[in-house]
Amino acid sequence: MASGIRREFPGQQPNVTADEAWQARLVKHQLSPIILRLGFVSLLTAMSSAMVYGLLPVFLVKSLGVTAASVGLIEGIAEATTSFVKVISGIASDWTGRRKPLVVIGYTLSAVNKLVFPLAGAASVVLIARVFDRVGKGIRDAPRDAFMTDVTPVPIRGRGFGLRLAFYTVGFVLGPAAAIAIMRLSGDDFRLTFWVAVIPAILAIAVVVGLKEMPWKHADGPLRLAIRPRDLKLMPPGFWWAIAVASLLSLARFSPAFLVLKAHDVGVDAAFVPAMLIVMHLVYSAVAYPFGILADRIDRRLQLILGAGVLMLADLMLASAAHVWLAALGAGLWGLQMGITQGLLAATVADAAPGRLRGTAFGIYEVAVGIATFLASAGAGLLWTTRGASTAYAVSAIIAVLVTALLLYRRRAHPHGF
16 A cells, blocks of 8 residues: 555454445444534633634734734744644554544643743744644644544535534634633733633543544554655545635635734724624534535535635625624624535545545645635735735635636536535
8 A cells, every 4th residue: 555554443354445344334324422522622622712812913912012914924823833733643643543642632732832821921922822832733633633534424524524613613602702701800801811711721631531542453564654646646636626725715714813803993892802703603603514514415616605705795894894893794704604614625625535544634635724824814914014904805805706716617526525
């Protein structure tokens, strides 16, 4: 085999791949309890992160005196770092045949790193903390998505990824809500809020440690911790098409930190700016699971076109918003397009990737998305500082139009592709 290893499943029949043997044992239309536990872990981690990141842009601008351009650069560097770590961890999970150890390490690193934010006294410290927090995310995400793919039957993968995203986005509703309450009760004490955010991150570690991993084992043979050209050739055209579309969408969709800055721009008090993230993630959590189910049943290309169209509307709304209610509506539309597209893209990568290269495939996917997010966030920060928020959102809308045109040009090539 191209990777130089073979993964075996106990009781596996001759001439049947490990992936086929495991898939045969899954109940065709029933989600594994592992998905629910991973969803709860995502909820706790997202709650912790949202308590910090819902306030961090305003903390940087108001307390540390940095510009919007610097906020964009910090967000871009953090996301790019995440993505490059993801490809390494994805390859490592394929190489070892284990997902859980990397998932545990990633969640633990992010939780421990949360202790740095309340101690930060300079933007450079925030940048370092943000990068290391994203390193933890990078270590866990590709193995976690590969883990989910391993335990989810093909016909309901969209549903599985949609359900985890629904849990994740609920955390991003609870987190900002908790942050608002603490800020109001403490007289806008940013650092106290950051300290409290450590608690759900620690709880997430306790849950993920208890997960039971699929009983794969390595057969004899040389092990390789590297991507080789022959491995890349095993990725079908549908995989690379998904990478291209996801990258373009990420280029149009910069960091949600700018939704927080938009709230600040239209006059929302610092204690309440996380409300923009609540609005966004309320919508995101409500639609992620239904659109995950829909992705298993319809032409995914049409669903992506719908998502790109909603992104255009969100950009136009945010570009013209001069009042908090219009900005909140734009944030809601932003959450809607996330719910329409994110689970679908993950399920498409899962379906297209060869079974023994799933971790690698998700790593490649995350690197491409991370590079695009870095360019989008850095560019948005620069445009925001030099030309204003309206220009930043207008450029995002133009890219969304280009994505729509590309999808309209493309013909669907696979029932689970686009």
